[in-house]
Amino acid sequence: MLKWRLASGTFQKTFLSYFGILMIPILVFSTVNMHRNVKEEQDRLYEKHMTDAQRTSDLMDNKLNELQNAGKVLSQESWVRKRMESSNVFDQDFDVLNMLDIKKDLQNLIGSLDIVSFGAVIYPEKHLVLTPWGSYAENDFFSDVAVFDDAVQRNLLDDVSLYRFFDIGMPISVRAWGTVKKVIPVLQSLEVVGHPRATLVLFIDNAYLSEFLNRFGGIDSIDFTISVNDAIVYKQVRSSLSDPSREERTQGELKINSQASDWQYTISYYDDSLIGVKNLVGSLLAILISIVVGTLAAYGLAKISYRPLAALLNKLSIALRDDPDAEPARSGCEYNRIENSFEQLIHENQSLQRAVSDYELAARSNLLLRLLKGYFTADQQMVDFRKFGVGYTNDMYYCTMLLRFDSFHDCTDIARIQQIELITIIVAEQVFKRCSLDYELFEVTDADKAIIVSLAQPFADHEVMGRIASDIAAGIERACQVQPDIWHGAVEQGLIGISKSYYAANESLQMAVFMRGHVQERQEEAVHPEVHYYYPTDWEVQLINNLKVGNLDTSIHILSEIRAENERRNLPAASIIRLVSLLLETMLRVLTELNIDAGIYAKQFGSRVDTENIGPMWGYVFEVGTVICERIQYSNTPSAMEIGGKLLHYVKMNYTETDVSLKTLAAIFEMSVSGVSKTFKEVAGVNFYDYLCRLRMERAKELLREQPCEIDKVASRVGYENVYSFKRAFVRYEGIKPNEYTQKSDKHYA
Secondary structure, eight states, rough: OHHHHHHHHHHHHHHHHHHHHHHHHHHHHHHHHHHHHHHHHHHHHHHHHHHHHHHHHHHHHHHHHHHHHHHHHTTTTTHHHHHSSOOOOOGGGOOOOHHHHHHHHHHHHHTTTTTEEEEEEETTTTTTTETEEEEEHHHIIIIIEEEOOOOHHHHOOOOHHHHOOOOOOOOEHHHHHHHEEEEEEEEESSSOSSSSSOOOEEEEEEEHHHHHHHSSSSHHHHHHEEEEEEEEEEEESSSTTTTTTTSSSOOOEEOOOOOOOEEEEEEEEOOEEEEEEEEHEEEEEEEEEEHHHHHHHHHHHHHHHHHHHHHHHHHHHHHHHHHHSSSOOOHHHHHHHHHHEEEEEEEEHHHHHHHHHHHHHHHHHHHHHHHHHHOOOOOGGHHHHHHHOOOOOOEEEEEEEEEEEEGGOOOOOOOHHHHHHHHHHHHHHHHHHHHTTTEEOOOOOSSSEEEEESSSSSHHHHHHHHHHHHHHHHHHHHHHOOOOOEOOOOOSSSSSHHHHHHHHHHHHHHHHHHHHHHHHOOTEEEEEEEEOOOHHHHHHHHHHHHHHTTTHHHHHHHHHHHHHHHTTTTOOOOOHHHHHHHHHHHHHHHHHTHHHHHHHHHHHHHHHHHTTTTHHHHHHHHHHHHHHHHHHHHHEEEOOHHHHHHHHHHHHHHHHHOOOOOHHHHHHHHHHHHHHHHHHHHHHHHHHHHHHHHHHHHHHHHHHHHHHTTTHHHHHHTTTTSSSHHHHHHHHHHOHHHHHHHHHHHHHHH
């Protein structure tokens, strides 16, 4: 009996309810007490760790301030200023004894900075480097004394030529006197100008920094990390990696932003907060006693409460055994939960089935609308037809019909509208079933309904579709006394034939509506339809989209269908010329959007228009479409870096030519102007015209020093068509006029 009672879900819930009522107050009190003790210990440790972390942060900031002050002090030294001068007036001041004093100054400066292993003063314009070991030419210093990777060296030289107030870089590797070190470069310009003539470069040595932090850093910290924008600059792990408890113990992090730079310090500590042993033992003992007493009391109360329910369940069980067709007896809330779950599951399944059905109907309707607008998709997407139960292929024949209820558009009776729609469906089903024809009926925007009729072979009698339309109209009129207007196109082959037939029917429908409105206003005037070329807007949109992605096959397919349909209509030559001109205008818009010069194509087409020979005009339209697609396909295939290298080499070899421009490069390398500009900047690091100007101006300065009085010839030799453009570019680049530069050079070399 006891085993059966404990196995009952209702008894278990009753027992747990009493157990919870009795135990919750005691457990809540014990938990709150333990949480308070833990919180107090955590707050104490947090204050301790925060104080330690702030001290470490202040220590690092003070050291960074020392580095910054070192640059300020050095910028006031007279020998630094003298070395900045571009003339050689002060060269006699830098004899052996003075150089020893300079070396000593640098040694004392760097020696006073505990975390710096070495440094140098770099003069970018003179390509000179002053170090504690002596004076070096720039190339000698970076090849013999401090050796960096090529990319690192280039970036470092580029940085020192620009103004840096106090710039701390990312860690780099350097081989100094044969020893490889991990250092952090610190750049500080010694002159407040855009292109300083001297820059102090200090290298924070990771080993020195580790020793400094071990001596003066945090006492309880385990990890110390320096980062910039989530990028790690330096990390020190002070705890032993072999400590087996390292991975098991909880760690906490404190993040402090540097006040002297954009660094962020992250200091990690172990979380050793524990409750006092006496309080912990007392709390656990109280909880244990409460659980034992509460369990016994809850069992007694549950037994008393469950006794009437047990008697009822026994009666229900006996009744179920006697009547096998009766519903199962409900014993507790678990049965209600199961019943509710099944009902909810059935409801959700029904909702899901309705959603899937609605989606399939919407997707099927959208697919049919795409067929009306023109289906120029690749063959591999024919799977969509089979997926939605549309068995159309390019081998079949199709005819499109449009149904319009003009006399019923102002009706607001929903029931009446639904009745007409239902009758239309029934009548269409009867007529097409009698004719043994497959069809699809759906809603469209241009009319109330559209019908696509599919055939294995075309009708021998061309009047069949007209009779079918008359039968449908008559059946609808008999059933609901509403006369619909039904128009149909010709029977066309292939999926694109659906669109052709649709546009033919739509033209007839729109013409009928137009004529009906005008005849009511002015019946005395005869309305004659004008002859128009065939160029649907939807086809134009698809043509533009396929040209932009370089889809050559589909683009040629669209053009071929447009040409075939218009030739079949036997339009006048003027209409065909207008159509071909519109097609070329479409392509010229695509060329313009792709930043490709469209002027040459417009001129070449104009020469063909002058001949009034339609064949070459069509051929040129196909040719331009092919060129656009092939150009886009080509621009996506080669490596951007490879092309960028070729662009850079071409400019270096031909920068003295007057016709070097982005358009010239775009034409040579078969790219768009924007593509050339973007690729060139990614490779060279500057835009095209700044790079070209720099090459020309450096060459011009050399020629001016050689030929001081021949500015015209210099301008021509470096690629400028006139002296005015050369002088303006020279002043913008050098800051002085060419003749002033010549005079300055004469004085320098005098």
